[in-house]
Amino acid sequence: MNQDIFKNNLEKYDDPEMYDHLYDEYQKDLGIILKWANDDNPIIELACGTGRLTIPLAQRGFQMIGVDLHEGMLERARQKAEEQGIAIEFVQQDCTEMNLLVKSSLAFMTGNSFQHFLTNEVQDGLFQSVRKHLINGGIFIFDTRNPIFKELAVVDEYEDKYIDKNGNQVIESHRDVYNHLTQILNCQTHRRIYQDSTLIAEEQDGISLRYSFPQEMERLIAANGFEIVHVYGDWEENELHAESVSMVYVCRVKTD
The missing domain is CATH 2.20.25 (N-terminal domain of TfIIb)
Structure with missing residues (x-):
């Protein structure tokens, strides 16, 4: 996977402090993550940015691994975690080619980061990379904007x-x-x-930003070895309908 596809699409994140100023208080997506979180394995956050969710989950006692391609965002996350006395492993890796020495029961990616994966090839690469790091029956939660x-x-x-x-x-x-x-x-x-x-x-x-349609998402998820447990129209778990702003997917690795 050519990382230039991502690196050329990261201008919006060149000021991590401003990113925090605008978005650090947003917590609507935390509730669903907490419903599926457990202490059995480290939890993996993809495209973790400045640790907006990684840090509050670690504060609740969960072992966290945050993965992102943008070193500036990761440095900001490390600084915030250190200031709060929290131990989190932040790793700079391409989410389509993760190489972590763990398997988890939960991985998640929020903030519509799925839309950064612009081609069918890299979308498949993302799912395969996540699947490699989940146990059988492991959960992957992510959101993407609904194409209205x-x-x-x-x-x-x-x-x-x-x-x-x-x-x-x-x-x-x-x-x-x-x-x-x-x-x-x-x-x-x-x-x-x-x-x-x-x-x-x-x-x-x-x-x-890539937009994917609901039927397209169903096929993509199934083709990469996952099954849909829930799909919502927002992080408040409302039903997905034609005018929903978001599509929030809770997916499970299919068991053999």
Whole structure:
């Protein structure tokens, strides 16, 4: 697997402290993970980032392994864990080619990280890599955005405003364009940063996100040796329907 596919799609994560500023308090996905967590084996978090979930799970006494490709995000996670006196193994590896010396009963990946796996080949590689690290009957939990056609059918241009970690006003202009042949949404962002109404910096970045459809997901999961235990429309465990924002999958390794 060519890691350049991922490395060229990681601009959004170049400022781990800002990532934490925006997302560290989000915990809606923790509840389902806790339902399936146990003390039998280390729990593996894929695309763990700055440890948003890895750290609170370790605080609850679970042995955690966090895997991510982005060294800057991992360094931030290690720093946070050290400051809180928590022992977590953070590993820089490609999630499609993990080589951990453990087998687990639970692996998970949240934050729609599944959409970073842009081709059929790398999606298969992800599932096979996870399966290799799970015991028979082991659970893999992950989410991905539900492809709502009426939203993807048009070029989407919009603005976001927020206060950054330095107290500056940030205005982001977004332009999202979906390619129906590749099922990939190309998202470009132009960021203007203001200090006391004065423009002090401008930045640009982008990200590409693969959308997969429910029937496609069923086939993908089954073809890679998993069975679906539950599928939800969000992390509150509501039923999946056509307008659901997310698809949350709880999958089990098929037993021989």
